[in-house]
Amino acid sequence: MVEYVWPDRANSSVLGGSHDKIDSSAKCTGAAKYSYDINPDKVLLARVLGCPHAHCKLKSLDIGAAEKVKGVVAVHAIHKAGDELNWHGDLIACVVGETEGAVAEGLAAIRADYEQLDVFVNDEDLAAAEAAKRTSKSGGKVQLKREPGDNEDKKEFEEKEFGRLFKEAAAVVEGRYGIHAITHMCLEPHGSTCEWTDGKLTAHLSTQAVSSSAGGYSALKVTADDVTVHCDYIGGGFGSKFAVDTWGLLAAQLSRDLGRPVKLMLDRDLELKNGGSRPSGFAEVKVGADSEGVITVWDSHHWSAGGVGGAPVGQDVVPYVIVPPNYRRRVTNVKINTAPVRAWRAPNHPQGCAMSQTAVDDVAAKLGLDSYDVFMRNLVNVPKERAAVYAEEMKIAAKLMDWKAKWHSHGRGPAQGSIVSGLGMAIHTWQGGGHPSSCLVKIHPDGGVETFLASQDLGTGTRTVIAIVLAETFGLPISAIKVNIGSSKYPASGPSGGSTTVAGVSESNRRAGEDALVQLNELVAKKLQVEPNVLVAKNGRIQDQGNPSKSLSWKEACSLLGMNPLEVKGRGAPGPKSKLSSSGVAGVQMAEVAVDRETGVVKMKKFVAVQDMGLVVNHKTAESQIYGAMIMGIAYALFEERIMDPKSGAFLNAEVADYRLPRLGDIGELVVQLYEPDAERSRGVIGLGEPPVISPGAAISNAVCNALGLRVPVLPITPKRVVDTLKARNA
Amino acid sequence: MSKSEQLVHGQSGFSRRAFLKGSGAAAAASALAGTAALAAEEAKATSVVAGLTTITLDVNGQSHKVQVEPRTTLLEALRYGLNLTGAKPISVDGSSGGSTVFVGGKPISANTMLALECVGKKIQTVESLGGAKIDPVPAAFAHHDASQCGFCTPGFVMAVKAFLQKHPKATEAEIRSGLNGNLCRCGTYANIIPAVLDVVKGAGNG
Numbered sequence: 001m002v003e004y005v006w007p008d009r010a011n012s013s014v015l016g017g018s019h020d021k022i023d024s025s026a027k028c029t030g031a032a033k034y035s036y037d038i039n040p041d042k043v044l045l046a047r048v049l050g051c052p053h054a055h056c057k058l059k060s061l062d063i064g065a066a067e068k069v070k071g072v073v074a075v076h077a078i079h080k081a082g083d084e085l086n087w088h089g090d091l092i093a094c095v096v097g098e099t100e101g102a103v104a105e106g107l108a109a110i111r112a113d114y115e116q117l118d119v120f121v122n123d124e125d126l127a128a129a130e131a132a133k134r135t136s137k138s139g140g141k142v143q144l145k146r147e148p149g150d151n152e153d154k155k156e157f158e159e160k161e162f163g164r165l166f167k168e169a170a171a172v173v174e175g176r177y178g179i180h181a182i183t184h185m186c187l188e189p190h191g192s193t194c195e196w197t198d199g200k201l202t203a204h205l206s207t208q209a210v211s212s213s214a215g216g217y218s219a220l221k222v223t224a225d226d227v228t229v230h231c232d233y234i235g236g237g238f239g240s241k242f243a244v245d246t247w248g249l250l251a252a253q254l255s256r257d258l259g260r261p262v263k264l265m266l267d268r269d270l271e272l273k274n275g276g277s278r279p280s281g282f283a284e285v286k287v288g289a290d291s292e293g294v295i296t297v298w299d300s301h302h303w304s305a306g307g308v309g310g311a312p313v314g315q316d317v318v319p320y321v322i323v324p325p326n327y328r329r330r331v332t333n334v335k336i337n338t339a340p341v342r343a344w345r346a347p348n349h350p351q352g353c354a355m356s357q358t359a360v361d362d363v364a365a366k367l368g369l370d371s372y373d374v375f376m377r378n379l380v381n382v383p384k385e386r387a388a389v390y391a392e393e394m395k396i397a398a399k400l401m402d403w404k405a406k407w408h409s410h411g412r413g414p415a416q417g418s419i420v421s422g423l424g425m426a427i428h429t430w431q432g433g434g435h436p437s438s439c440l441v442k443i444h445p446d447g448g449v450e451t452f453l454a455s456q457d458l459g460t461g462t463r464t465v466i467a468i469v470l471a472e473t474f475g476l477p478i479s480a481i482k483v484n485i486g487s488s489k490y491p492a493s494g495p496s497g498g499s500t501t502v503a504g505v506s507e508s509n510r511r512a513g514e515d516a517l518v519q520l521n522e523l524v525a526k527k528l529q530v531e532p533n534v535l536v537a538k539n540g541r542i543q544d545q546g547n548p549s550k551s552l553s554w555k556e557a558c559s560l561l562g563m564n565p566l567e568v569k570g571r572g573a574p575g576p577k578s579k580l581s582s583s584g585v586a587g588v589q590m591a592e593v594a595v596d597r598e599t600g601v602v603k604m605k606k607f608v609a610v611q612d613m614g615l616v617v618n619h620k621t622a623e624s625q626i627y628g629a630m631i632m633g634i635a636y637a638l639f640e641e642r643i644m645d646p647k648s649g650a651f652l653n654a655e656v657a658d659y660r661l662p663r664l665g666d667i668g669e670l671v672v673q674l675y676e677p678d679a680e681r682s683r684g685v686i687g688l689g690e691p692p693v694i695s696p697g698a699a700i701s702n703a704v705c706n707a708l709g710l711r712v713p714v715l716p717i718t719p720k721r722v723v724d725t726l727k728a729r730n731a
Numbered sequence: 732m733s734k735s736e737q738l739v740h741g742q743s744g745f746s747r748r749a750f751l752k753g754s755g756a757a758a759a760a761s762a763l764a765g766t767a768a769l770a771a772e773e774a775k776a777t778s779v780v781a782g783l784t785t786i787t788l789d790v791n792g793q794s795h796k797v798q799v800e801p802r803t804t805l806l807e808a809l810r811y812g813l814n815l816t817g818a819k820p821i822s823v824d825g826s827s828g829g830s831t832v833f834v835g836g837k838p839i840s841a842n843t844m845l846a847l848e849c850v851g852k853k854i855q856t857v858e859s860l861g862g863a864k865i866d867p868v869p870a871a872f873a874h875h876d877a878s879q880c881g882f883c884t885p886g887f888v889m890a891v892k893a894f895l896q897k898h899p900k901a902t903e904a905e906i907r908s909g910l911n912g913n914l915c916r917c918g919t920y921a922n923i924i925p926a927v928l929d930v931v932k933g934a935g936n937g
Contacts, residue, residue, distance in 0.1 A: 023881075024878055027885075028869035028873050029860050029862075029885070030816065030858045030861065030885040034882060036816075036819070037810070039810070039811060100807050101800055187819070187916050459917055461876075621876060624879065624922060628919065630918065655823060656821065656826045656914060663910075663911040664913070665908050665911045667920050670921045
């Protein structure tokens with residue numbers, strides 16, 4: 001029985017190193033082909049017309065003139081007269097043509113009439129939402145250390161107890177916090193290029209879920225065995241590309257109907273309006289703390305909008321990580337006229353963190369304490385198994401930030417002209433256990449090694465991780481491993497969401513690799529006349545570990561296989577029993593900002609992230625993931641938001657030029673430190689994509705608050721919000 | 732893309748598929764593309780082009796015949812006519828820098844220029860930087876892991892190439908202020924900065 005384990009640090013050759021991604025050169029020279037880049041012979045181009053109103057009834061739709069445009073091959077009505085359309089950009093009709101120009105002309109020739117209906121998009125204004133009857137209760141929870149007596153009414157006891165706790169608190173802070181909706185803004189929009197051969201569909205789909213998407217075409221009466229989903233490269237997903245979607249089905253249907261390949265990618269504005277957004281979150285929070293800043297009681301009400309039919313921010317992320325012994329939380333859902341939200345990196349955690357850990361920092365401000373000390377003391381109320389890790393990571397982050405030297409009380413820092421600086425921090429958590437994954441590892445008699453699995457590489461370095469795992473297992477260089485992913489015809493592997501991929505694919509490939517090596521070693525043992533269990537694969541050879549002179553080169557060993565390759569199926573088994581992977585991480589971030597009190601502009605000076613993730617397979621790509629998450633965090637903390645016109649419900653900034661995102665000059669100095677002591681490394685592989693994107697909102701908001709001595713309540717902290725907050729104080 | 736095309740046709744007042752070289756419309760189109768010099772060049776020409784036309788484009792040192800309409804953008808001609816898909820369609824107006832290529836040695840968003848305007852000019856795309864001997868800029872990008880999803884990367888690589896031609900000894904501060912025309916969503920900026928510094932130091936082949 002093979003015991004599936006990782007080699008320790010000293011005995012690892014490539015595992016845990018810092019390696020270039022094996023597909024980097026292809027990406028950097030334009031050779032990498034994305035779904036948008038697939039151009040089968042005679043491919044037709046398709047584009048969609050979006051609804052110009054936020055809520056309306058389609059009164060009439062006339063596609064006749066569009067069909068007559070030269071170069072237009074087909075016009076397909078997605079909606080018919082009488083249908084209700086629920087958001088600006090909802091899909092109405094699709095034009096298929098020979099060139100982009102013809103399609104654009106066709107779209108412009110479609111005539112439609114609408115009857116406008118009631119619109120509500122102002123999710124920040126709860127009173128307005130209630131007045132518009134757009135709210136619904138969405139659960140909550142009460143937790144109290146003391147229990148009511150036998151004869152006491154539960155409700156009355158709760159009220160009394162919360163009253164008592166707040167009265168006894170050394171400091172009480174009441175605040176309003178919030179974070180606006182953002183979009184995924186995948187630079188490669190959602191879409192696919194579809195082609196049919198003999199009744200079988202090949203869909204080049206921009207997807208985070210290669211395996212499961214093959215079953216997504218059943219509406220076309222085609223079963224998964226007749227579908228190949230293909231995706232070598234995907235231009236961004238961030239949680240928004242798990243489904244085939246209506247436009248994916250449409251591309252396949254139009255391709256079948258027209259007998260030609262069809263490419264349908266959403267336009268930029270329709271991508272932003274339909275392709276995914278993250279729910280907003282707004283909260284009223286009241287906290288009580290002791291004189292040391294340890295929070296003793298929490299009372300919050302938050303509301304959130306998930307669009308039409310989407311799931312808003314639930315109750316379990318407020319309060320976030322730091323959960324005091326006594327708390328009450330309530331949630332209200334707000335229904336607004338936007339497309340349903342989709343999962344966005346670490347679903348709900350960034351909003352929960354931004355609505356909660358801002359309140360923790362306000363306790364520090366109220367008591368005139370150092371935020372670092374207050375967060376440290378509040379670690380008594382984080383999950384016990386991670387408390388020590390948070391403390392260690394806080395110490396490391398503080399050192400990297402030079403926190404103690406730079407610290408000043410909230411609003412008490414020296415000003416240079418109109419510029420004031422500030423520090424802020426936040427902590428986060430995520431699971432990141434592996435998804436189910438299987439793979440087929442082939443060792444060829446000529447020494448070639450390859451693996452097949454229907455996984456996908458979102459740009460995080462999944463291909464490279466798989467190559468590292470097998471290279472380590474077989475004692476070969478990374479370049480000796482051929483990684484085949486991106487086709488649904490390969491062994492099933494989970495979708496890439498929730499930071500589940502690295503643990504999933506490491507599990508399946510390590511297991512298959514170890515099993516394959518056992519079989520190969522049996523042949524080698526016979527040849528070398530040793531026991532199989534003395535053999536190790538190292539430096540391109542299989543050798544007797546006690547007597548390295550008894551060895552075969554990898555190629556010689558593989559030649560013993562005979563005519564056929566050795567094929568071994570691997571199946572991941574993540575879970576508490578596995579020594580290969582685990583779940584549950586901490587993570588600490590500290591931000592330093594400069595704020596101009598005259599213009600309201602916030603600039604990032606320095607931003608530090610300390611992150612644990614169990615065993616780090618590839619340091620280089622792990623660090624890149626964290627840098628990327630910090631920059632995405634800077635984006636939603638300072639720049640990006642979906643801006644809706646409250647009256648018409650129009651999505652006002654659905655183009656790249658209007659949707660503000662940080663550019664290269666906006667990021668300041670970023671410092672990343674992986675936290676991987678032996679105690680963490682021995683837990684095995686844990687996913688990393690989500691955790692570092694959680695803290696930036698709260699950390700940066702806290703830094704701005706420390707600079708100004710004033711909370712800018714709602715993210716993103718744009719110059720206008722800073723100026724408005726300062727004006728409100730002076731008024 | 733479609734927006735700029737519509738704008739051109741809308742302003743011309745001619746048949747949608749007619750492109751009158753040397754007219755005010757052509758000058759307007761060129762001005763849209765952002766270069767007065769191009770407008771002046773166009774003003775010298777006099778031929779009228781309508782419907783599908785076969786033109787010759789000089790791309791990466793080779794002549795290619797490609798069928799275009801007057802409204803076909805350079806980006807569409809490259810991606811569909813020549814299957815050179817390194818330049819990406821990301822924004823309608825070039826504000827992402829994702830379709831950056833060189834025309835006549837200067838960087839431009841290929842979706843803001845018409846294919847017809849590029850006849851007789853040397854066009855260089857990101858694909859020319861690959862192959863057996865990889866250019867120092869993409870090599871440094873690869874070594875510093877300056878790509879994640881990679882969709883913005885070809886445009887960024889071309890922008891860096893252009894930037895370094897102008898500023899071969901760029902400092903970190905100059906890099907931070909000079910490369911803001913390109914958008915990355917995954918957040919690779921932090922790795923692009925040391926990659927560019929490496930090329931400046933001549934270590935980009937590393």
